Amino acid sequence: MKSRVPRVVALTGAGISADSGLATFRGAGGLWEGRNVEEIATPEAWAADPRSVWRFYQERRAALGGVQPNPAHRALVELEQFLRGIGGAFTLITQNVDDLHERAGSQPIHMHGELLQLRCENCEGRVRDAKHFACDQFLPCAECGYARLRPDIVWFGEIPFALDLIAERISTCTHFLSIGTSGVVYPASGLLSMARASGASTFVNSLDEPENLNSQDHFLAGRAAQVLPQWVSEWMQQWSQ
Numbered sequence: 001m002k003s004r005v006p007r008v009v010a011l012t013g014a015g016i017s018a019d020s021g022l023a024t025f026r027g028a029g030g031l032w033e034g035r036n037v038e039e040i041a042t043p044e045a046w047a048a049d050p051r052s053v054w055r056f057y058q059e060r061r062a063a064l065g066g067v068q069p070n071p072a073h074r075a076l077v078e079l080e081q082f083l084r085g086i087g088g089a090f091t092l093i094t095q096n097v098d099d100l101h102e103r104a105g106s107q108p109i110h111m112h113g114e115l116l117q118l119r120c121e122n123c124e125g126r127v128r129d130a131k132h133f134a135c136d137q138f139l140p141c142a143e144c145g146y147a148r149l150r151p152d153i154v155w156f157g158e159i160p161f162a163l164d165l166i167a168e169r170i171s172t173c174t175h176f177l178s179i180g181t182s183g184v185v186y187p188a189s190g191l192l193s194m195a196r197a198s199g200a201s202t203f204v205n206s207l208d209e210p211e212n213l214n215s216q217d218h219f220l221a222g223r224a225a226q227v228l229p230q231w232v233s234e235w236m237q238q239w240s241q
């Protein structure tokens with residue numbers, strides 16, 4: 001039996017950062033030098049052509065300095081503060097590897113990793129780095145001396161982070177928000193149906209209807225930076241009455 005106190009889980013995808021100027025994966029501009037992301041973001045590509053993979057991620061790491069969080073990122077912070085104030089709970093899960101949620105004031109679960117974190121394949125040590133963006137230079141591990149840190153990104157064929165924690169939060173949520181994701185990359189795409197199955201009210205924002213949309217979901221069409229602040233404000237008002 002769910003308590004009356006709302007427990008909200010939000011899942012974000014590339015669409016929420018599109019309004020900040022970062023390209024989505026599957027829309028126009030989703031290709032990199034004519035190649036699909038699925039060809040670059042794999043352990044096989046890293047093994048066969050590490051220089052190209054490193055350049056791909058170094059470009060993305062460097063680009064973070066030129067973008068800012070937008071009203072959709074900030075609306076989720078407002079929602080979290082409201083929920084904490086009424087004794088509710090809020091969990092933010094993101095597929096995004098940028099740091100825009102953090103810069104807006106959230107502490108998301110990065111299920112697909114983070115651009116600003118690198119990982120040693122030898123000693124598994126992790127390091128945060130927001131300084132070294134040269135495309136033609138690998139970074140060595142300061143801990144064990146291994147020559148080449150890899151991006152701490154979940155590549156295709158690898159298991160996303162924190163799946164147990166995510167499943168636990170979804171199994172007890174009362175409301176689930178899916179924002180700016182095409183709903184095609186598993187297992188993130190399955191979280192909406194998990195929330196539905198656990199009895200949560202489900203809200204889906206995107207430009208187009210995502211693959212995993214169901215007739216029980218409330219679909220909120222439009223740009224996240226416009227739709228989400230309004231939805232959050234209305235939802236908080238309703239809950240305050």
Ligand code: OAD
Nearest residue numbers: 013014015018024025026095180181182206207208223224
């Ligand atoms: P996609 O590029 O697959 O989908 C982006 C979604 O956002 C689409 O449904 C768009 O309609 C929608 N969209 C675009 N602009 C929007 C806006 N301004 N407001 C709201 N929605 C908008 O991105 P993801 O679903 O996040 O994985 O992709 C999932 C994963 O595939 C990524 O995390 C990445 C990629 O390979 C890894 O890096 C491991």
